[in-house]
Amino acid sequence: MDDTRDRVRLPLELRASSPDEVVVRASNDRVPDSYGTIIEVEGLYEWVEAYREHRTVNLEHDLPQFGGRPQVGIAVGFDFDPQLVVRVRLLDDEVKRAVTDGRIAGASLEFVPDPRYTEQDGKVIRYRRLIPMPELTGLALTERPSVPGANLLEVRTAMMPNWAYAVVDPAVLEGRVTDPAQIERLRWFPHHDVKTRRVDPAAVRRALDQAAKREIEIGDGATLSADQIAARAMAHLERHLVHIRAEEELELMLRSVPGHGGMRYDKSERPWSRPTLQDFGHDAWPADVAERRRIAAHFAWADDLEAFGSLRFPHHEPSKTGLGPVNKNALVTGIAVLNGARGGTNLSREARAAVYRHLAGHLRRDFGEEPAPLKRRVLVVVKFGGS
Incomplete structure (x- = not known):
């Protein structure tokens, strides 16, 4: 999951209801706001459920005189009438005075839209669903009604x-x-x-x-x-x-898919058998990491570089220096194992696909042949005692 996705700001109306509280009102789900944004009520319901977990109210960075503050209030009440209404209790005396004298006159709703449920019609963007993760929700007090596209608050406390x-x-x-x-x-x-x-x-x-x-x-x-x-x-x-x-x-x-790193290699169609560590000129796994990587380049998969046994799907003939020839029979054998031959492999779906791309690429590029397609894994159900 990427937590640095761009957060969107929605203009909010701010009204003081008492010296210690303000009421924040969001635009409804039918009329675009001044920035052409619509959030459907269902999306706001999900946003509220995630936001309830922390209820943080901060100051945005368009108020440099305050220095940016990560928590100046707490959301203590939520309602839909049908607009989203949030009641905020202010915890910072300076912020209370700024609301009273009008220096803070707006608020901003922070959210990340779900791209699967985002629609654009001309200049109007409709967000039908928001990502309901607490850390991707936020409410900020601002000098103006909204700060569209602004960066996140710079925390200086x-x-x-x-x-x-x-x-x-x-x-x-x-x-x-x-x-x-x-x-x-x-x-x-x-x-x-x-x-x-x-x-x-x-x-x-x-x-x-x-x-x-x-x-x-x-x-x-x-x-x-x-x-x-x-x-x-x-x-x-x-x-x-x-x-x-x-x-x-x-x-x-x-x-874990070893690369060749620009190393030159020849081609071969000789009979194939799995190489041993001795074929690479070593009786024991070398301590030198560069040499381990050179040996790993002969394989299509490495669980790690801690042991020779961690290397899988060999397809270059072993060499004591450089990179050995890529072997056509090894490529065909490797793809067959990916498809279930010789007991198959326990690699994950993503890893199987990565190894297949590596081996198939060699067949196409080096031998001009189209590889057998990668088969989907099939669950076989064995029944006993009848048909």
Whole structure:
């Protein structure tokens, strides 16, 4: 998952309802706003559900006199009439004065549209669905009604926003605790970069370990127990872990198909048999990483470079220097194994496709032959005791 996707701003109406609260009203789902944007109500429902998890209200960077602040208020109420209405409790005295004297007169809704449900008709863009991830939702107070296309808030204070944490105590979310020092003791397991909003994989894994071990400090005024904090943290962090593992698997797959790096090689149609490490001039796996990579270039897949046995789908004849000839029979054999011959392979679908592209490319480029197509895996059901 990419957390740096461009966030979109929607102009919002801001009205002060009391010295400590403002009401933010969004445009409805039928009339385009001044920037030609329409968000359907269903999309806003999903946005609200994600935003409820942190309710952070910040100051945008079009207010340089304030220096940019990641948390100046808390969203304490939501309604649709049919427009989205958000009631915001202000926590910053200077911001309260700025709202009162008109220096802050607008707000901005931050979201990432789901490209599958985005339609454009002339100059009007209709967002039917928004991506419902808490860290991709936001509400900011601004000098003007909106800052379309603006960059994210530049954080210049030590206080991090709620969305950077896995768990925030309800006392903070509901605005009952406003002292910054106490707020810091009622939020647990930070795992986002506050400028890019990217997830830190190391922080996620560390937090999961701490939550499992109940390594949790609970400050005064907390309404959650250690068990409740741990359960909420693990549910939140495991969602991130699914995406982290998928990205790591893709990265490994992309790194694990050895490249030739511009090395020259000949062609061969000699009978083929799997090479041994001794064929490359070594009795033991070499310590030199460059030599490991040279040997790996004879193969189409490397689980890693820690052992000769990690290399799979050999298709270049072994050589003690440089890169040996690409062997046509090895290419055909490798594609047959991808398609189930000799017991097949346990590589993932993405990895099989990558190896196939490598081997098939050799057949087309070096031998002018069209390879057998890569077959889809078929689940075979074996029945016993009858037809």
